Amino acid sequence: MSEGIMQSDRPETLEGDSKDLFSKFDETIELRRNLLSSGVQDPFSLVMEKVLSPTRAICNGRDTILLGTYNYMGMTFDPDVLEAGKQALDDFGSGTTGSRVLNGTFQGHKECEEALREFYDMEHAMVFSTGYLANLGIISTIAGKGDYIILDIDSHASIWDGCAMGNAEVVPFKHNDVEAMEKRLKRIPEGAGKLVILEGVYSMLGDVAPLKEMVRIAKENGAMVLVDEAHSMGFIGENGRGVCEEAGVIDDCDFIIGTFSKSVGTVGGFCVSNHPKFDIMRLVCRPYVFTASLPPSVVATAATSIRKLMDASEKRAHLWENSKRLHSGLTEMGFKLGTDKPESAIIAVIMPDLEKGAAMWSALLEEGLYVNLARPPATPANMTLLRCSLCAEHSGEEVETILQMFENAGKAVGII
Structure with a gap:
């Protein structure tokens, strides 16, 4: 075909008629512009110039306490882990x-x-290149067209994306509502494939799922169960196996998914299972088959960290102490928190709105404290949150310093 014919076959497009594919982001662009024009630092462009330890880094030239890294067990600088890498x-x-x-x-x-x-005392384990890919791959592969997924409305984005990729019918229920979950399950057509997806700890508010009741109801209704333990592995449960272990239902869970980027202290994701056919996933799971595997140094650090987490009861106990102290201290100051009591290593501080939240985030950074600013649509009920994730390496003195920083910033911004 000649070049002239190819050109003549193209539809004519008048100048100005083509759609700007970025138009859908205009509202977010304007929101960010207004936020920065108010004088706050960009909460989503922070650079850590040097990381000093699991709990401290140089940010904007200043020694800063880290309270937003998900480094729950502080394994990123463990000498054995570093040597293995x-x-x-x-x-x-x-x-x-x-x-x-x-x-x-x-x-x-x-x-x-x-x-x-x-670590999990299970027959099968698959390692993925990220935790996101673990959810994307496992969910989209085991639940496809004609199957039903019943999941908590506040599930992580990677869970929702796994559902979309697999084309299963998705049936959400109100967050942590056992009765609502049971009602949805009973409406599923008889004989259909059913997968209930839950999280041990929900990352925005740091609240724990009532897994004991939920897993029981799922099994009574013939559903398989997948639990994402990204934010509880290593910390919750007698052996650090998560909320499933703490609730006594780990043997009833068909799939447990987790990540290495939280308590393990590196990057990667995984799924463990006792299902006798699980190994076929290595041949049929596209995000596993078509993704480059993790570098040797990463899996070496992960394996070493996981083995050390098997014997980390003292670190778990100290992390619980930190969580209880931060929760009680912030409550006493008058801050509104995401949970009535400490349920995990995540403490969510609810802000009045995005503008106040951004100002508070910036004031805390000026004090020398880094936390996460979380906003809609990532957060439930359109809330703006300052999300704090504690570390087992935070000393008692650092927690007291953190509380003083919150008091100073809260008064400066007018939140308390």
């Missing part, structure tokens, strides 16, 4: 340059999966 770099190089089903499975990947099987 350095050794893997020397022995295996910087990356795999391939998928797990091709050239991307190194000895470290198998050792990491073995550590997960031991």
